[in-house]
Amino acid sequence: MNVRLYNTLTGQKEPFEPADPNHARVYVCGPTVYDYAHLGHARCYVVYDVLVRHLRSDGIKVTYVRNITDVDDKILKRAAETGTEPTELATRFAEAYSEDMHRLGNLDPDIEPRVSTHLEDIVALVQRLIDGGHAYLADGDVYFSVESFPEYGKLSHRELGKMKVGASDRLDDAQTARKRHPADFALWKKSEDDAWGWESPWGRGRPGWHIECSAMSMKHLGDTLDLHGGGLDLVFPHHENEIAQSEAATGKPFSRCWMHNGFVEVDKEKMSKSLGNFFTARDLFDRVEPEAIRYFMMTVHYRAPLNLDWNLDEAGNVTGFPQFEEAERRVAYLYKTKKRLAGLPLKRVVDSDALSPTEIAGFSEALRESLDDDLNMPIALAKLAEFLKAVNELCDEAMRKKGKAPRSSVEQAKAGFRALEAELGLGAEAAELILLRIRDRRAKASGLEAAKIERRIAERTEARKSEDFGEADRIRGELAALGVELLDGPEGTSWTMAD
RNA sequence: GGCGCCGUAGCCAAGUGGUAAGGCAGAGGUUUGCAAAAUCUCCAUUCGUCAGUUCGAUCCUGACCGGCGCCUCCA
Numbered sequence: 001m002n003v004r005l006y007n008t009l010t011g012q013k014e015p016f017e018p019a020d021p022n023h024a025r026v027y028v029c030g031p032t033v034y035d036y037a038h039l040g041h042a043r044c045y046v047v048y049d050v051l052v053r054h055l056r057s058d059g060i061k062v063t064y065v066r067n068i069t070d071v072d073d074k075i076l077k078r079a080a081e082t083g084t085e086p087t088e089l090a091t092r093f094a095e096a097y098s099e100d101m102h103r104l105g106n107l108d109p110d111i112e113p114r115v116s117t118h119l120e121d122i123v124a125l126v127q128r129l130i131d132g133g134h135a136y137l138a139d140g141d142v143y144f145s146v147e148s149f150p151e152y153g154k155l156s157h158r159e160l161g162k163m164k165v166g167a168s169d170r171l172d173d174a175q176t177a178r179k180r181h182p183a184d185f186a187l188w189k190k191s192e193d194d195a196w197g198w199e200s201p202w203g204r205g206r207p208g209w210h211i212e213c214s215a216m217s218m219k220h221l222g223d224t225l226d227l228h229g230g231g232l233d234l235v236f237p238h239h240e241n242e243i244a245q246s247e248a249a250t251g252k253p254f255s256r257c258w259m260h261n262g263f264v265e266v267d268k269e270k271m272s273k274s275l276g277n278f279f280t281a282r283d284l285f286d287r288v289e290p291e292a293i294r295y296f297m298m299t300v301h302y303r304a305p306l307n308l309d310w311n312l313d314e315a316g317n318v319t320g321f322p323q324f325e326e327a328e329r330r331v332a333y334l335y336k337t338k339k340r341l342a343g344l345p346l347k348r349v350v351d352s353d354a355l356s357p358t359e360i361a362g363f364s365e366a367l368r369e370s371l372d373d374d375l376n377m378p379i380a381l382a383k384l385a386e387f388l389k390a391v392n393e394l395c396d397e398a399m400r401k402k403g404k405a406p407r408s409s410v411e412q413a414k415a416g417f418r419a420l421e422a423e424l425g426l427g428a429e430a431a432e433l434i435l436l437r438i439r440d441r442r443a444k445a446s447g448l449e450a451a452k453i454e455r456r457i458a459e460r461t462e463a464r465k466s467e468d469f470g471e472a473d474r475i476r477g478e479l480a481a482l483g484v485e486l487l488d489g490p491e492g493t494s495w496t497m498a499d
Numbered sequence: 500g501g502c503g504c505c506g507u508a509g510c511c512a513a514g515u516g517g518u519a520a521g522g523c524a525g526a527g528g529u530u531u532g533c534a535a536a537a538u539c540u541c542c543a544u545u546c547g548u549c550a551g552u553u554c555g556a557u558c559c560u561g562a563c564c565g566g567c568g569c570c571u572c573c574a
Contacts, residue, residue, distance in 0.1 A: 028574090029574070038574085158501065158502050159501080162570090163500095164570055165571090184571090232568075236502090236570065236571085260574090263574080270573085271574095304512090309510095322523090323511075336537090384521090385520095385521055389538080392537055400530090469533070473532095476534065485535050485536085486534075488531080488532095
């Protein structure tokens, strides 16, 4: 393995070296399930999915843990607003989230721990921090004392004294009054008798947000993780606090490497629930193939911001997402190419000692190299573009009069598609199905009926048989005006929706 | 006030101390009954501005202009 990753802790790209060279223990902060996953979540989990796929492609075992926060004050609040039971609300959104992850082509984590089933571990960790003098009780709450951990700030590279207290304008005065230091954070929050909560040595309550990740990651992966990931917004305070809690409790380094992905932005501002400028993954699934969303997330380096654009009509309705539409065309191109390769007639594939083009022969290695370098997915997609072009060239050549394709090249191209699926999770679907789905969705969006289109095509085929090209062209023109493109091939005429 | 990021062609976007990947759009060609698809060729003497270091800078340093993130909701 030769993977280099940018480590937030050191601020540098460095070799990724798990404690056990053959086994990477990876923890990624999952969502708080009080609403549907938006595109920011989609990006984050696609990034770590590619990381896990790449490490596995490099031949090492990965234990991938991604939690679900199903106990949190946001869930409580949303449940109250909607008149639902918090647990029921969390369960519902956890299911939706899982469904969205699958549609985006993300692998399931090996372990997906939930706060609701780890209360004992959380309580034990809090107790350990109290016993060690790193946490204190205050009116039913338990707080972590940042001053008891001298290295506090090492991840986000800030010093306690230099931070502006209340800069985020989000402080709760009542809570602040209970703390010894403004940066102290809640490990356990008191719940009133009838409210959502669990019994603990300090009374009825619920865990603070940060402690759960420490408790669950260490339970499933040990005291020292190889890699901990999440969105850039988690660097401070969430991950900083995780380090403080975990290292204060164990005295060991919490994670060897910290990885953070950049935001999805709207008009150069971070997309977030609180700003209200978000699209959920589901909003997009109705408009484009989920795989196009996945592809699009890979067009920008994972640490850079990804700005989202869309078109509006005069009434202010969203009419389209040009970036996703472009990505969908690339995904369709990928599948068309894969289908052509698979459909090469056997007699056109011959033994030959001709050398394969490097774009084909070297594709798997090129993918590996680009991802080895801090998960450079835009480079991987550039290599993919060259690969697909070369595969099409190979097919073009084979389908010319008396044309042939060397068997070795065809096999290497097929291996290239397997590597693509393994590394990036692209091209995993059945080509026929996804291409038809794209076509039919576009037709539907234009208010067209497939049966009617096919009837006109049949009429045109008759006209062409009798060499009535005038009529054939009239029909072609008529359909083209509707956005339907006809493709005359040796097997007959097929159709697609124009891009 | 502290910490940090970004500014590359019409658009999106990689990248390197030695002369700018890839995609979209655009122009022309091959192919096709005509098309579409596919493919080929062309398309930034130039990397926000100005200085400096260097034999040489888009890449290093400094200043400036413009944009953004975090400093207890956040992926």
